[in-house]
Structures are given as C-alpha cells and as structure tokens.
Amino acid sequence: MRTLLKILQRYSNFLVFLALEVAAFMLITRNNAYPRSSILSTANSVVAWQHEQVSAISDYFHLHEENEELIKENIDLRNQLSALEATLTGDSIRYMDAKVVQMTTNRLHNYLTINRGRKDGIVRGQGVRNADGAVGIIRTVGRNYSIVIPLIHTQTNLSCRIAKNGYISTLQWDGKDCHYAQLADVASHVEVNSGDTIITSGLGTVFPEGIPVGIVESCSIKEGDSYYTIRVRLEVDYKRIRFVEVVQNGHQQEREELEDGLD
Amino acid sequence: MDWTNWLKQFGRYVVVMLLQVFLFDQLQFFGVCHPYVYVLCLLMLPITMRPSTDMLIGAGVGLMMDIFCNSLGIHMASCVLIMYIRRYLLGLLVNDRDRLNEQISLHAIGFIAMLQYVVILVFIHHLTVFALAAWSWRHFGFVLLETFVSSTLTVLVILGYNALRNK
Numbered sequence: 001m002r003t004l005l006k007i008l009q010r011y012s013n014f015l016v017f018l019a020l021e022v023a024a025f026m027l028i029t030r031n032n033a034y035p036r037s038s039i040l041s042t043a044n045s046v047v048a049w050q051h052e053q054v055s056a057i058s059d060y061f062h063l064h065e066e067n068e069e070l071i072k073e074n075i076d077l078r079n080q081l082s083a084l085e086a087t088l089t090g091d092s093i094r095y096m097d098a099k100v101v102q103m104t105t106n107r108l109h110n111y112l113t114i115n116r117g118r119k120d121g122i123v124r125g126q127g128v129r130n131a132d133g134a135v136g137i138i139r140t141v142g143r144n145y146s147i148v149i150p151l152i153h154t155q156t157n158l159s160c161r162i163a164k165n166g167y168i169s170t171l172q173w174d175g176k177d178c179h180y181a182q183l184a185d186v187a188s189h190v191e192v193n194s195g196d197t198i199i200t201s202g203l204g205t206v207f208p209e210g211i212p213v214g215i216v217e218s219c220s221i222k223e224g225d226s227y228y229t230i231r232v233r234l235e236v237d238y239k240r241i242r243f244v245e246v247v248q249n250g251h252q253q254e255r256e257e258l259e260d261g262l263d
Numbered sequence: 264m265d266w267t268n269w270l271k272q273f274g275r276y277v278v279v280m281l282l283q284v285f286l287f288d289q290l291q292f293f294g295v296c297h298p299y300v301y302v303l304c305l306l307m308l309p310i311t312m313r314p315s316t317d318m319l320i321g322a323g324v325g326l327m328m329d330i331f332c333n334s335l336g337i338h339m340a341s342c343v344l345i346m347y348i349r350r351y352l353l354g355l356l357v358n359d360r361d362r363l364n365e366q367i368s369l370h371a372i373g374f375i376a377m378l379q380y381v382v383i384l385v386f387i388h389h390l391t392v393f394a395l396a397a398w399s400w401r402h403f404g405f406v407l408l409e410t411f412v413s414s415t416l417t418v419l420v421i422l423g424y425n426a427l428r429n430k
Contacts, residue, residue: 013315
C-alpha cells in the first residue's frame with residue numbers, strides 16, 4: 001500500500017497530465033462526431049457576439065466586391081427574365097449594367113454620365129433604368145462612356161401609362177424639384193387619384209412596358225380646364241443613384257426603320 | 264505567486280486573447296497562417312507553481328480557445344502537453360536553477376535559451392493543434408507547412424513581446 005502511494009506521489013504530475021489529455025481526447029472524439037454542447041461551442045452567445053463583430057468588420061471591407069457581385073447577379077436575373085418574356089411576347093430585350101460616373105440634379109438640363117459606351121453596344125435612344133424604375137434615355141454615345149438624359153430634364157417627354165386603367169399620358173419636368181415630375185395630357189374624364197402608380201407605356205422602343213416611373217402625389221383640375229394638373233413623385237432618387245442598367249432592345253433598329261418609313 | 268502577480272497574468276491573458284480572436288484569427292494567408300499567439304500567456308507563466316496547477320491552467324486556457332474555434336479538446340490537449348513539457352525543457356536549457364525562480368524573461372534566462380524554449384514549445388503546440396484538426400495522415404504535408412508558417416509568426420510575436428518588455 002505504501003509503495004503504491006509512493007508511486008502515485010512520484011508520478012502524480014504524469015497522472016494529472018494523462019488525465020487531462022484523456023479528457024481532452026474524449027472531448028475531441030465526441031465533439032467531432034456531432035457537437036453536443038452549445039455552451040462549449042460558437043453557439044455560446046459571447047462567442048457568437050465576437051464572431052458577429054468580426055464579420056461586421058470584414059463585411060465592411062468586402063462591401064465593394066459584394067456590390068459588384070450583386071449587380072452582376074441582378075443583370076443575369078433580369079436577362080433571364082427578359083429571355084423568358086421574349087418567348088411569350090416576341091420582344092428581345094437585354095440589360096447591360098453601368099455605373100454612374102457623374103450626375104447633376106440641380107439644373108434645368110440635367111444629365112448623367114455612365115461608364116458604358118459604343119464598345120459595349122450602347123446606342124442613342126436606349127432606355128436606362130435602375131432597380132427602382134426608369135432613369136432616362138441615352139443621348140450621346142462615346143467609345144467608353146455615354147451621356148444619359150434623365151427624366152429630370154426640361155425637354156423630357158416620356159410616354160407613360162396610369163397603371164390601373166392603362167390611360168396613356170406624357171411625363172414632363174418643370175425644372176424645380178428633382179423628386180417630382182408632372183403628368184401632362186390627362187383629360188378631366190379620366191379617373192386618377194393620388195397614390196396611383198405610373199409606369200412606362202411600352203410605346204416606342206426606349207422602355208418595355210411596365211417599368212415603374214412614379215406615384216401620383218397630387219392631382220387637381222382648375223375650373224374650366226379640361227386637363228388635370230398632376231404631380232408625380234418619381235421612383236428614382238437621383239440624388240443617390242449609383243448603378244443603372246441600360247435597356248437594349250434587339251428590335252429597336254427594325255422598329256425605328258419601319259416607323260421612319262411612314263413619313 | 265502573490266495576488267498582484269495573478270492579476271497581472273490574468274490581465275495579460277485577457278489582452279492577448281482579445282488580440283487572438285479579433286486579429287490573429289482573422290489572418291488569411293493562403294489558408295496556412297493561423298498563429299496561436301495566445302500561448303504567450305502560458306509560456307510566460309512563472310514556473311514557481313506546482314506542475315499540476317500549471318497543467319490545469321493550460322487546460323483552461325486551451326478549452327477557452329477551443330470554444331472560440333469550435334474545436335473542443337484540440338487546444339486543450341496541446342496546451343496541457345506544452346505545460347507538461349515546459350519545466351523539463353527549461354531544466355535542460357537553463358543550468359542555473361535559481362534563475363528559474365524569477366519570471367521567465369530574456370534577462371533571466373538569456374536570449375539563446377529563450378529562443379530555444381519558445382521555438383520548441385510553439386512548434387510542438389502548433390503541430391499538435393493542426394495535426395489533431397486534420398485528424399489523418401493524408402494532409403501531413405499541408406499540416407507541416409501550416410505549422411511552419413504559423414509558428415514562425417507566433418514565435419516572432421512572442422520574442423517581440425519579450426524584447427519590448429525587457430526595455
């Protein structure tokens with residue numbers, strides 16, 4: 001007995017070492033199969049909090065790449081969607097992503113510059129939209145860049161529809177507030193209320209039908225007047241615009257040639 | 264060890280652990296650089312305690328790290344191992360026994376002994392962690408590479424810490 005105790009004492013360090021290692025290996029083998037304890041893993045709320053902080057920080061650094069990827073994915077999805085629509089309607093529309101390089105909002109003749117040009121297949125007259133809605137129309141095309149006339153330009157005349165009844169009218173801009181435009185040519189017999197959605201008409205080749213343009217903010221009619229005065233809150237916030245998509249209608253040329261031939 | 268020293272050791276542990284989880288765990292150098300700098304606290308622990316206390320502290324520190332890495336047991340096993348080995352190693356490296364009753368520092372044991380002490384223990388610790396995590400011989404080449412790269416960085420950090428502390 002005594003010798004046993006002596007041996008134990010003599011090797012006590014080694015025994016503690018052995019016991020701890022055995023415990024560790026039991027943890028390893030059990031935990032590798034399937035984690036059991038939520039306290040002893042990253043499910044623990046303190047540890048989870050730490051991981052969240054780290055990922056919040058690293059997310060910030062990856063924001064740019066993430067953004068690019070999302071834009072690409074968005075364009076892909078939109079192209080797939082329009083390919084599907086094409087099989088139904090016969091239109092062929094493709095989208096091209098672009099970044100807004102420069103933009104003005106406080107003039108009468110505003111414009112924005114995008115980083116796509118002739119080499120990307122951009123042609124004068126193509127529509128430009130973003131995720132919110134219609135942005136404008138391509139005016140000048142350079143090799144690498146293009147200039148877009150936005151809806152907030154005093155010469156804008158965009159053909160629109162009131163979504164609920166399909167009535168066609170024209171969107172114009174009075175040069176005052178870059179968040180609001182006016183809807184012209186809505187006769188007094190048409191039923192229109194504030195809150196109605198305005199979409200692109202699909203007439204012409206600039207935009208396909210149904211892209212959001214704005215929401216009726218207020219509508220009034222003056223005594224003895226036969227047309228409404230309609231104020232539209234634009235869907236697109238030009239002050240914050242960064243990425244856009246150019247609408248490329250495969251049949252644009254054909255349609256324009258046909259329509260020109262009528263004159 | 265008196266209570267102010269305990270408090271100092273614990274304070275250093277907290278700071279090093281924060282650096283570990285927020286900085287060193289985030290390094291991504293082709294997936295081979297995972298320095299476990301937290302072993303600094305274990306290596307710099309005075310050697311005046313009983314060996315079993317030493318190993319229990321190692322187990323606790325390792326387990327804490329395991330919780331952050333979701334690798335229950337792996338760091339614990341490695342830390343207990345180096346805590347067991349280290350007093351024999353120090354006995355071999357340092358001839359003057361009285362020196363060991365002070366803190367483990369460049370001043371106390373000299374640069375050569377410190378270098379050997381840190382390199383050997385860090386290498387053993389990292390090798391054990393990576394080998395246990397890989398859990399097969401198939402990735403042994405990669406485990407060695409990982410160990411080499413990671414322990415180099417850990418050793419540099421620990422030696423740098425000691426150099427600064429000596430001033």
